[in-house]
Structures are given as C-alpha cells and as structure tokens.
Amino acid sequence: MSSDSRRGGREEIMATSEISTIHASGWNIATACIEPLYNLMVGATEVVLTIDLPYVNQKQVKLGCPANDVLEIDAETSRKITFKDLGIKHRHGEFTCYHARIRTPFPIDETKIKTKFKRGVLEVHLPRLK
Amino acid sequence: MINGLPDVGLVGLLAASHLISSLKLEEVGSLESDLLPPMIVLHGGLPKSPVRIFANDSLIVLISETAIPVSLLRPLANDLAEWAQSNSTRLMLSLGGMAISNRQDVDKPKVFAAISEKGLESKLNGAAEILEEGYIVGAYGLLLRRCAETSIPAIALLTQAYYNHPDPEAAAVTLTAVNKILGLDIEISELLKRGEEIRLRSKDMMHRTQEEMSKMNKSHEYDLPPLYG
Numbered sequence: 281m282s283s284d285s286r287r288g289g290r291e292e293i294m295a296t297s298e299i300s301t302i303h304a305s306g307w308n309i310a311t312a313c314i315e316p317l318y319n320l321m322v323g324a325t326e327v328v329l330t331i332d333l334p335y336v337n338q339k340q341v342k343l344g345c346p347a348n349d350v351l352e353i354d355a356e357t358s359r360k361i362t363f364k365d366l367g368i369k370h371r372h373g374e375f376t377c378y379h380a381r382i383r384t385p386f387p388i389d390e391t392k393i394k395t396k397f398k399r400g401v402l403e404v405h406l407p408r409l410k
Numbered sequence: 411m412i413n414g415l416p417d418v419g420l421v422g423l424l425a426a427s428h429l430i431s432s433l434k435l436e437e438v439g440s441l442e443s444d445l446l447p448p449m450i451v452l453h454g455g456l457p458k459s460p461v462r463i464f465a466n467d468s469l470i471v472l473i474s475e476t477a478i479p480v481s482l483l484r485p486l487a488n489d490l491a492e493w494a495q496s497n498s499t500r501l502m503l504s505l506g507g508m509a510i511s512n513r514q515d516v517d518k519p520k521v522f523a524a525i526s527e528k529g530l531e532s533k534l535n536g537a538a539e540i541l542e543e544g545y546i547v548g549a550y551g552l553l554l555r556r557c558a559e560t561s562i563p564a565i566a567l568l569t570q571a572y573y574n575h576p577d578p579e580a581a582a583v584t585l586t587a588v589n590k591i592l593g594l595d596i597e598i599s600e601l602l603k604r605g606e607e608i609r610l611r612s613k614d615m616m617h618r619t620q621e622e623m624s625k626m627n628k629s630h631e632y633d634l635p636p637l638y639g
Contacts (some may be wrong), residue, residue, distance in 0.1 A: 334606035
C-alpha cells in the first residue's frame with residue numbers, strides 16, 4: 281500500500297468520525313486501520329481521554345496535535361488482526377493499526393499532555409490551555 | 411434467573427455469555443418485540459433473535475446481542491418481573507457495570523449490589539458491598555423496583571468498569587461474585603486469557619450500547635441523590 285493511499289484513507293476515517301450521527305463501521309480495510317473506542321471526561325481544568333487499544337504495546341502509540349483542540353492517535357498493533365481471528369468468515373480484511381482524530385471541547389496545552397498506558401488502555405490527560 | 415444485558419463496559423453481557431458457554435446451557439427461547447430493531451443474528455448459520463434465553467434445570471439466563479432501545483426498557487422490566495412472578499423465580503440476578511473514572515488505576519474492581527429487600531444481604535455471602543445510595547439508570551434499575559413492588563427477590567450486581575470500553579476483567583470479577591452467591595464454580599481464566607480478542611470483537615456492540623446509554627442519560631449514575639433515605 282502506498283503512503284498516499286493510506287493517507288487518503290485516513291482522511292476518510294477522520295471525516296466519518298466527526299459525523300457523530302452516522303455510525304461508520306470503524307474497520308477501514310483500505311488503510312488497515314481500526315477506529316478505536318474512546319471516552320472523553322471533561323473537567324474544569326483538563327480533559328481525560330481513555331482509548332481502548334487491544335493488541336497494542338505502549339511503545340507503538342503515537343500522539344499528535346494538528347490543532348490545539350484536536351488530538352490524533354496512531355498505534356500499530358503487535359500482530360496482524362483479521363476478521364477470521366475474530367470468528368467472522370464472510371468478511372475479509374487485515375488490520376495493523378488504530379487511528380483516531382478526536383476534537384476536545386476546549387483548546388489544550390500540548391506541552392503538558394500526560395499519558396498512562398495499562399493493559400491496552402491509553403489514558404491521556406489534556407490540560408486546558410491558559 | 412440471570413440477566414446479561416448490554417450496558418456499562420458490557421460487563422453483564424460478557425459475564426452471562428461466558429456463563430452460558432461454561433455451563434453449556436441450552437437455548438430455550440427468545441424475546442420478541444416490535445420495539446427491538448428489525449434484525450436477526452446468525453449463529454452456526456441459523457437465524458436467531460438477538461435477545462435470547464438459555465437454561466438448564468436450575469438456571470435461566472437472558473442475554474441481548476443488541477443494545478436495548480430506551481423505549482423497550484420499561485416494558486422489558488415489567489414483563490420480566492411478571493414472568494418471574496408467575497414462574498415463582500427464586501432470585502432475579504442482574505449483572506452489569508458501574509462506571510468509574512479511575513478504572514485504569516483499579517486492579518481488582520469492586521462489586522456492588524443493589525437489592526430489592528433487606529433480607530437479601532445474607533444471600534450475597536460477602537461477594538458484594540451493598541449499594542446504599544445512588545441512581546441506577548436503565549433496565550436493571552426499573553427491574554429492581556418492579557421486583558421490590560411484586561416481592562420477587564432481586565439483586566443487581568454492578569461491578570466497577572470502564573464506561574464504554576468492553577471490560578472482560580470486570581466481567582470475570584462479576585462471575586466470581588456469582589459463583590459465591592449461587593454456589594457455582596465457573597472458571598474465569600479463559601475469559602481473562604481471551605480478553606484482548608473479546609474487547610476487539612465487542613467494539614461495535616459497545617459503540618451501539620454507548621449510543622443507547624447516552625439516550626437514557628446513563629451518566630446520571632455519577633450524580634449524588636440530593637435527599638437522604
């Protein structure tokens with residue numbers, strides 16, 4: 281797969297993930313990426329984000345802030361995952377990464393982001409930008 | 411009777427599904443309603459209702475493989491209580507999750523029990539701490555109250571869990587509590603061993619369940635009730 285086609289696919293994921301009323305399948309075969317489950321807890325001074333990343337090691341997680349109210353998460357899986365591995369025989373696809381682009385309810389200070397990773401769940405503390 | 415409906419962390423559904431396969435319970439029925447989504451689920455190449463009932467001589471287990479729509483919660487609770495009363499059910503045991511914000515820091519989630527009558531505390535055998543104050547939003551809360559009104563012994567076991575991440579560890583802790591309460595010996599090691607696979611396979615179900623939990627204001631459970639009992 282070329283890097284261009286991969287990037288294009290990711291943009292497609294971003295677009296669908298931002299339309300909250302439509303549930304995309306979350307399994308993008310073109311980019312081999314899974315859209316992970318995430319939860320945002322909004323506090324007065326920070327947002328705490330948890331992201332469920334089964335089959336991921338801490339070293340495989342990358343965070344980025346393309347804007348001060350957007351967090352991007354990319355993580356390679358420790359092994360290739362197929363629908364067959366999950367007991368589904370009528371769909372074909374291989375997945376090797378997770379990708380999510382999450383908008384925060386207020387601008388965040390990307391220099392003060394703190395993370396914890398335990399049992400495949402990433403917790404990210406995103407302080408409000410002062 | 412045990413209920414394993416999808417809610418917080420899919421705890422009840424994962425625990426009940428594991429219980430069904432561990433005890434090799436037989437499928438004996440299904441729940442049909444116009445309020446359910448127009449869908450079936452295929453298992454072993456055969457069409458099934460997403461809400462099904464499994465049983466052996468002493469146990470009945472209800473599970474749902476679809477998020478229960480908010481409009482169905484009250485009729486479901488009423489019908490389950492009515493069925494339990496007409497069949498002299500000895501105990502209505504509902505399995506679910508209780509969302510906590512610091513779940514990642516909790517190695518062994520606690521199990522709490524909401525009970526329909528005071529006498530049920532002794533049935534817990536120390537498996538769970540009584541939930542004295544708080545809100546329960548969804549089918550289990552409505553069912554507990556209906557059971558209290560109709561004198562059906564009912565316990566809702568709520569285990570600390572991630573709100574919208576499938577939580578097989580919490581499900582395993584729940585089953586340990588079920589073992590103590592019902593005197594069963596369900597092995598949980600397989601549930602823990604397959605944790606990552608279960609989390610990934612349950613991802614879409616969790617997403618759908620989260621949508622329904624938002625509609626029913628499930629986050630109300632974080633609130634403190636203003637009055638003392």
